[in-house]
Amino acid sequence: MGQLRTDEFDRFVTARWSALLHLARLLTGGDRHRAEDLLQESLVKLWFAWPKVGEQAPEAYVRTVLARAAARSSRRRWWGEHPVDQLPDPPQTRDENAAVDERTRLEAMLSSLPARQRAAVVLRYYQDLPERHVAEVLGCPVGTARSLTARGVARLRLLLAAEAEPVE
Amino acid sequence: MDLFEQELTRMMRDSEEVTPYEDRHRLRLQAGVRARRVTRAVWTVTGSLLAVAGLGVGLMVLPNALARGGPTGPRPGPVTSAESVPTPTTVRPASTAREMPVPTGTSATGSAPMPYRQSSSQSDSDPVHLPTWTSTTRWSLAPRPGPGVPAPLPTS
Numbered sequence: 001m002g003q004l005r006t007d008e009f010d011r012f013v014t015a016r017w018s019a020l021l022h023l024a025r026l027l028t029g030g031d032r033h034r035a036e037d038l039l040q041e042s043l044v045k046l047w048f049a050w051p052k053v054g055e056q057a058p059e060a061y062v063r064t065v066l067a068r069a070a071a072r073s074s075r076r077r078w079w080g081e082h083p084v085d086q087l088p089d090p091p092q093t094r095d096e097n098a099a100v101d102e103r104t105r106l107e108a109m110l111s112s113l114p115a116r117q118r119a120a121v122v123l124r125y126y127q128d129l130p131e132r133h134v135a136e137v138l139g140c141p142v143g144t145a146r147s148l149t150a151r152g153v154a155r156l157r158l159l160l161a162a163e164a165e166p167v168e
Numbered sequence: 169m170d171l172f173e174q175e176l177t178r179m180m181r182d183s184e185e186v187t188p189y190e191d192r193h194r195l196r197l198q199a200g201v202r203a204r205r206v207t208r209a210v211w212t213v214t215g216s217l218l219a220v221a222g223l224g225v226g227l228m229v230l231p232n233a234l235a236r237g238g239p240t241g242p243r244p245g246p247v248t249s250a251e252s253v254p255t256p257t258t259v260r261p262a263s264t265a266r267e268m269p270v271p272t273g274t275s276a277t278g279s280a281p282m283p284y285r286q287s288s289s290q291s292d293s294d295p296v297h298l299p300t301w302t303s304t305t306r307w308s309l310a311p312r313p314g315p316g317v318p319a320p321l322p323t324s
Contacts, residue, residue: 010194013197017187017193018184018185018187018188021187026180036193040193040200043197044197044201044204047201048201048204099183102179102182103183106183107183125176125177126177126180126181153172153173153176157172
């Protein structure tokens with residue numbers, strides 16, 4: 001029984017590790033170490049809840065634990081940015097560097113959001129959850145989830161527009 | 169979903185890196201599970217010990233409280249039964265007479281407070297000292313005594 005539980009749990013974690021780590025990374029605004037810590041804590045909780053949720057929806061359970069823990073967090077990452085005289089040239093072709101640059105840009109924008117807004121935006125647009133489910137995961141009313149998502153997207157829009165403006 | 173939201177969704181999905189589940193992750197997860205198991209065991213043992221201690225203290229205190237609380241329980245009835253006494257208000261048990269002293273004024277004990285002032289105010293146990301003169305204005309009108317002159321005694 002214990003070995004079966006261990007095997008099932010291990011299979012689930014092996015299969016979903018990458019996706020869950022990416023979700024944790026988006027929820028923490030790109031903080032890789034904090035994302036790993038958050039995921040480890042969530043998986044430890046999943047291990048103890050595995051007899052109840054193992055055959056139903058373990059990923060939804062982890063997602064809920066992750067999102068709530070990230071939304072509670074008020075820690076912000078300092079990106080170590082320094083002003084420079086000249087901006088680096090934007091990449092012209094879509095290569096690996098461009099992908100990394102885009103990810104960095106996205107994570108920088110997400111990290112500027114408050115934790116609850118960021119969690120709502122990630123759940124709504126990355127996980128593609130309807131507003132009702134976003135509210136359930138965050139443990140808040142639907143109106144609050146809708147408001148958090150709308151404010152988060154509006155802020156991202158502003159940030160992206162400011163980034164697209166030419167620098168004189 | 170407008171263009172910006174579509175772009176946001178695409179950015180979030182395209183930025184996913186393939187990260188394999190490595191042995192270090194597995195070992196760390198196992199260590200986390202062990203630590204949490206120990207923590208839960210400690211909490212369970214602590215809770216059990218506290219519960220047992222509380223139960224023990226309760227069992228020790230409860231009999232003493234019940235023993236002390238004997239008079240507060242149902243009092244034993246009078247020696248004679250209620251049917252044989254038509255007016256139970258006139259018959260008092262001996263214990264009630266001790267609790268509520270009858271103000272007869274002839275008690276020699278002096279320890280119980282009297283509900284009214286006795287006519288004789290010369291008792292040493294009288295807590296209120298009434299003035300023996302009637303007006304204080306006599307002190308202000310009278311001449312101040314000199315250093316060698318004795319003060320006049322107030323008249324009652």
